[in-house]
Every structure is written in structure tokens, then in C-alpha cells.
Amino acid sequence: MGHGVDKPLVGQIDRWIVAHRDDLIGRVRDLVAFPTISPPGRNTGDAQRYLADWLRSLGCAVEQFEVYPGDPDVVGRLPGDAGGGGRSLLFNGHIDVAEVATEGWRDEPFAVTERDGRLYGRGVCDMKGGLAAALFALQATLACGDSPRGDVIIESVIGEESGEWGTVACVERGYRADLAIVPEPTGLRPCGQGGVITGWVTIQSSQTLHDAVRARTIHAGGGLVGANAIEKMTRLIAALNDLERDWAVTKAYPGFAPGATTINPAVIEGGRHPAFMADRCALWITVHFYPDETWEGVVAEIEEHLRRAAAADRWLRDNPPTFRWGGRSMIEERGEIFPAVPLGAGAPGLDLLGAAHAAVRGAPPERAMWPSVSDAGWLARAGIPTIIYGPGELAEAHTTNESIAVTDLVDAARVYAGLIGAWCGLAGQP
Numbered sequence: 479m480g481h482g483v484d485k486p487l488v489g490q491i492d493r494w495i496v497a498h499r500d501d502l503i504g505r506v507r508d509l510v511a512f513p514t515i516s517p518p519g520r521n522t523g524d525a526q527r528y529l530a531d532w533l534r535s536l537g538c539a540v541e542q543f544e545v546y547p548g549d550p551d552v553v554g555r556l557p558g559d560a561g562g563g564g565r566s567l568l569f570n571g572h573i574d575v576a577e578v579a580t581e582g583w584r585d586e587p588f589a590v591t592e593r594d595g596r597l598y599g600r601g602v603c604d605m606k607g608g609l610a611a612a613l614f615a616l617q618a619t620l621a622c623g624d625s626p627r628g629d630v631i632i633e634s635v636i637g638e639e640s641g642e643w644g645t646v647a648c649v650e651r652g653y654r655a656d657l658a659i660v661p662e663p664t665g666l667r668p669c670g671q672g673g674v675i676t677g678w679v680t681i682q683s684s685q686t687l688h689d690a691v692r693a694r695t696i697h698a699g700g701g702l703v704g705a706n707a708i709e710k711m712t713r714l715i716a717a718l719n720d721l722e723r724d725w726a727v728t729k730a731y732p733g734f735a736p737g738a739t740t741i742n743p744a745v746i747e748g749g750r751h752p753a754f755m756a757d758r759c760a761l762w763i764t765v766h767f768y769p770d771e772t773w774e775g776v777v778a779e780i781e782e783h784l785r786r787a788a789a790a791d792r793w794l795r796d797n798p799p800t801f802r803w804g805g806r807s808m809i810e811e812r813g814e815i816f817p818a819v820p821l822g823a824g825a826p827g828l829d830l831l832g833a834a835h836a837a838v839r840g841a842p843p844e845r846a847m848w849p850s851v852s853d854a855g856w857l858a859r860a861g862i863p864t865i866i867y868g869p870g871e872l873a874e875a876h877t878t879n880e881s882i883a884v885t886d887l888v889d890a891a892r893v894y895a896g897l898i899g900a901w902c903g904l905a906g907q908p
């Protein structure tokens with residue numbers, strides 16, 4: 479894309495990336511060597527310092543701030559060329575990686591192994607590869623003597639794998655752009671995503687009863703009104719199953735398989751001891767919703783449905799369930815939220831991204847909905863037009879022997895460089 483005058487410049491940047499692909503692989507190798515597993519987290523300081531140094535070497539103004547002790551966010555901002563007035567572009571990637579199984583790795587997970595055109599190691603795909611590709615695209619642009627006319631912002635955030643608000647911390651500090659790219663592994667397809675919220679449904683009895691009086695609470699003539707909170711929770715689980723089925727039949731969104739709006743009873747905790755009737759039961763659920771829904775709306779639907787189910791039960795009517803939704807961290811609060819990302823035809827940046835992709839891959843990409851969730855939702859919720867687009871296949875994320883094709887990694891950097899030029903505009907440096 480772009481004007482005739484841009485084309486030779488873009489071609490030069492593209493050739494630079496291809497010629498320097500080993501440098502990109504080396505960057506991924508360096509990043510993977512930091513074992514930034516989350517949970518437990520609190521271990522990204524060294525990796526983030528490495529990225530801060532890299533960003534500084536590109537001339538970015540770098541801000542580093544702790545979200546949790548030992549878990550700082552890093553944001554690099556390269557101000558647009560003074561005469562420019564180009565549009566700003568933000569890349570956001572998470573530096574933490576999913577936990578690693580102790581057995582089954584053919585190679586050391588925190589040392590990249592290259593074999594048959596693929597890189598192996600924890601995080602190569604999700605998503606140190608994509609994050610490195612974004613920085614490398616900016617590096618290539620600058621190395622070729624060009625500078626973006628609009629601001630380029632690169633965020634390396636913590637805690638995504640644990641639902642922590644690393645990206646929210648960047649939003650709260652005021653970072654915005656005209657377009658955001660999240661290089662999660664979408665197989666180089668521009669994607670939106672559905673949203674997720676977790677919640678706790680709790681049944682708390684107003685009385686604590688001995689196991690020995692159970693007969694009086696369940697049999698004719700017992701005369702004691704009481705209940706077992708675990709058993710009552712089964713009524714609410716059945717009600718959630720009904721609602722989930724209703725959603726599957728009545729809700730739909732292009733790009734999703736029918737019934738993607740699931741309500742998963744993920745964890746249950748209840749009872750205190752065999753000598754008691756269970757007086758408390760808490761259910762942790764995971765709720766998926768479509769891009770045209772908000773978590774507030776979905777939560778209201780669930781609460782309404784469960785209140786009605788409870789009202790139909792003599793005991794639950796007097797001991798209704800309570801709710802606690804979301805959270806800033808699975809580690810600290812046992813809760814998380816990922817807002818959705820709508821991505822319709824004609825979304826800002828989609829055409830230019832598609833053209834940059836086509837220039838590298840020979841055909842336009844297929845727009846899709848990513849079946850997973852990412853921090854892209856927080857950027858979209860902050861009002862930034864956001865596209866998830868990155869190298870690697872989602873099926874590789876979190877797996878033992880996680881890998882990425884070197885071609886895809888390099889092509890991602892080429893597409894990002896093309897997008898920087900097309901979206902921000904380029905000014906040749908004096």
C-alpha cells in the first residue's frame with residue numbers, strides 16, 4: 479500500500495528483515511531464556527529490563543512501572559516524526575508464559591531449539607515470538623533510515639496468563655493509539671475475540687446443623703427446616719445448564735461456532751466436615767460471551783436467572799445465592815475478566831493490515847474470530863480499534879513442545895513493518 483514513493487522504502491525494509499532473520503530468532507531465543515511463568519508470576523523483572531533496553535536502543539522513551547512486585551510493565555513510545563501528523567499505532571504483548579509440564583519436553587523449554595524450520599520452547603508461539611516480531615519491525619524501519627510519522631507504542635505487559643491487569647495498568651496510565659495490534663498466535667489471521675468473565679456463586683446457610691439432624695430436615699414430620707448447601711448448589715448448576723442451552727439456541731455471532739457462549743462450572747468448594755451438614759457451597763464458573771455483549775449484561779442475565787431458580791425453591795428463597803464477579807488476578811483474587819473485541823468488515827486498519835499481509839504472503843488474510851481470549855479486550859474497551867494478529871497457531875500455545883514456524887515469525891515482522899509504514903506513514907530521516 480501507500481504512495482509510489484513509499485514503495486521502494488517499504489521494499490527495502492522488507493528485504494532488511496529477511497536478511498536479518500537470524501537476529502530476530504536471536505531475540506526470541508533471548509526472551510524465551512527468561513522463565514517468566516505465570517502463575518506464580520512475580521518473575522518478569524529481568525525479561526522486562528531486556529525489552530526496555532531493546533526499546534531504548536531504538537530511540538523509544540521507555541516507561542517501566544511495577545504492577546506487582548517483580549512484575550513491571552514496560553512501555554516504549556517512539557514519537558512520530560515532527561513534520562508528520564501520522565496516525566499512532568500500538569503493539570501490545572504479554573511477557574509471561576503458561577506453566578510448563580515437568581515431563582514430555584523433548585528439549586529444554588527455556589532454551590530455543592531450532593529444528594526443521596521451527597523454533598521450540600515455552601513462549602515462542604504465545605507470545606514472545608509475536609512480541610519480538612513487533613519490536614523487530616520497528617527496528618527494521620529505523621535501520622533503513624525511515625521514521626514513522628505517527629507515534630509507535632510498544633507495550634510489554636505482565637500477568638496475562640493469570641488474568642492480571644497488566645494491560646489495564648497501561649490503559650490507566652493513559653496510553654492510547656489510533657490502532658492497536660495484539661500479536662497473539664492467530665495463524666496470521668486478523669481476529670476479534672469473545673469475552674470471558676469468571677464468577678463465584680455462593681450459597682450460605684443461615685444456620686449450621688449437625689450431621690445427626692439431617693433426617694429431621696429431609697423426612698416427613700422432621701419439623702426442622704434446613705438444607706445441605708452442596709445439594710442446593712446442584713439446583714443452581716442445573717439452572718445454569720438450562721441458561722447455557724438457551725443461549726446456545728438464541729444467541730449467535732458471525733465467526734463463532736453455535737453455542738460458544740458456555741457457562742462452565744469449573745471449581746466447587748463446599749462443606750466443612752463429615753459431622754456437619756454443609757452450610758456453605760461456592761461454585762466458580764467461567765462464562766464466555768460474544769463480541770456484541772458486555773460482561774455487565776451477561777452477569778445481569780445470570781443473576782436474574784439464578785434468583786428466579788432460587789425463588790422456586792422453599793429453602794433457597796430464604797437463603798438466596800450471592801455473587802462475586804471478575805477480579806484483577808487469578809492469583810490474588812481468584813477471578814478474571816477479558817472483554818470482547820468486535821472486528822467487523824471495514825474496521826479501522828483492517829484494509830491496510832490485509833494489504834500488508836497480502837504483500838508478504840501473496841493473498842489477503844481471512845478475517846476470523848479467535849477462539850481464545852487476550853488482553854486485546856482491554857484495549858478495545860478503552861476505545862482503541864484493536865486487531866489480534868500474530869504468528870503461530872493457537873493449538874501450539876500452552877502445549878508441551880510449543881513451537882512456531884520460522885517463516886511465520888519472520889513474515890509477522892514483515893507484515894508489521896508494512897503496517898507501520900502504511901498506517902503511520904514514513905518520513906525519510908535527514
Ligand SMILES: [Zn+2]
Binds near residue numbers: 572604852
Ligand atoms: Zn497469549
